[in-house]
Amino acid sequence: MEKVDQAFIQYPQHRPNLTIIQPEHIPIIDLSPITNHTVSHPSPIEGLVKEIGNACKEWGFFQVINHGVSLTLRQNIEKASKLFFAQSLEEKRKVSRDESSPMGYYDTEHTKNIRDWKEVFDFLAKDPTFVPLTSDEHDNRLTQWTNPSPQYPPHFRDIIKEYVEEMEKLSFKLMELIALSLGLEAKRFEEFFIKDQTSFLRLNYYPPCPYPHLALGVGRHKDSGPLTILAQDEVGGLEVRPKADQDWIRVKPIPNAYIINLGDMIQVWSNDAYESVEHRVVVNSEKARFSIPFFLFPAHDTVVKPLEELINEQNPSKFRPYKWGKFLVHRLDSNFKKQNAENVQTYHYKIRE
Numbered sequence: 001m002e003k004v005d006q007a008f009i010q011y012p013q014h015r016p017n018l019t020i021i022q023p024e025h026i027p028i029i030d031l032s033p034i035t036n037h038t039v040s041h042p043s044p045i046e047g048l049v050k051e052i053g054n055a056c057k058e059w060g061f062f063q064v065i066n067h068g069v070s071l072t073l074r075q076n077i078e079k080a081s082k083l084f085f086a087q088s089l090e091e092k093r094k095v096s097r098d099e100s101s102p103m104g105y106y107d108t109e110h111t112k113n114i115r116d117w118k119e120v121f122d123f124l125a126k127d128p129t130f131v132p133l134t135s136d137e138h139d140n141r142l143t144q145w146t147n148p149s150p151q152y153p154p155h156f157r158d159i160i161k162e163y164v165e166e167m168e169k170l171s172f173k174l175m176e177l178i179a180l181s182l183g184l185e186a187k188r189f190e191e192f193f194i195k196d197q198t199s200f201l202r203l204n205y206y207p208p209c210p211y212p213h214l215a216l217g218v219g220r221h222k223d224s225g226p227l228t229i230l231a232q233d234e235v236g237g238l239e240v241r242p243k244a245d246q247d248w249i250r251v252k253p254i255p256n257a258y259i260i261n262l263g264d265m266i267q268v269w270s271n272d273a274y275e276s277v278e279h280r281v282v283v284n285s286e287k288a289r290f291s292i293p294f295f296l297f298p299a300h301d302t303v304v305k306p307l308e309e310l311i312n313e314q315n316p317s318k319f320r321p322y323k324w325g326k327f328l329v330h331r332l333d334s335n336f337k338k339q340n341a342e343n344v345q346t347y348h349y350k351i352r353e
């Protein structure tokens, strides 16, 4: 028995149940009505919007197929990611993130103050990305984040950039469908991303873990942006819990599908019509797992609050407005180290009913 590192050990109530054999299907949505440009009849889009609306309402998690993202691009980035993480720790640490440049390699991320059994490599969609210098509300100074330049594998940056462009396109299409499903104009969300954005791509590597019944690849959490597009490999391990009192559901890997999950920002914008969903990653003792989430995040100066069209006297705003850039920087300050206090969370802005 290897020595157990206490930093990784989950509290008993959050330890995974490794006896799940049968993964369940979250909804699978065929995006061909929007990827196939020859469709001119409006009804396939109407059907698709309804499907998206139902999946958002009932699950907050779904997989998409026929999404238009090239399989070759996906294979290229998956291959490059494996090569990158297969390097020695010393090599990987040459592109480590730090407090002034938080993109790049990192192997000590904590979720809810417990260390995750994973290594990551983060890469911005926009280089440079503008963000507030500090989380202080009264400090108007900005700073820039930039991407690291790993020397290996060859063309790593170009491969990632090409893939990120596809992720952006897909996420904008999904945001249009979500807008329509909420009864909004298709381009309603565009203003939050068009001139600037803080989105980033993460390469996740979960090495085999000698005590998978005690640790997690990523502890339970909700994503804080509007949505995440996730490519998971064939190993599996992602679990979701659509409602807090339900059991965890293992998400079955489907080759070349993308998993879409709603984050806190959609919950705020929609004033609770849609809810973000808790998820976590279970590891195993035999196989390494790789995944690639793209976190769609708006411009730093976005003030996040329920959309005017979706609130009225009967349905008043359920959230206090917050500045996205300040939230992001505050989060970052704290997730660099294990802390005693809880990290800033979207629900801190919830107006108590």
Ligand SMILES: O=C(O)CCC(=O)C(=O)O
Binding pocket: 202, 204, 218, 223, 230, 232, 237, 238, 279, 280, 281, 290, 291, 292, 293
């Ligand atoms: O690896 C996965 O399947 C999910 C990772 C995740 O939830 C995250 O990085 O936020």
Ligand SMILES: [Fe+2]
Binding pocket: 221, 222, 223, 228, 279
């Ligand atoms: Fe996540």
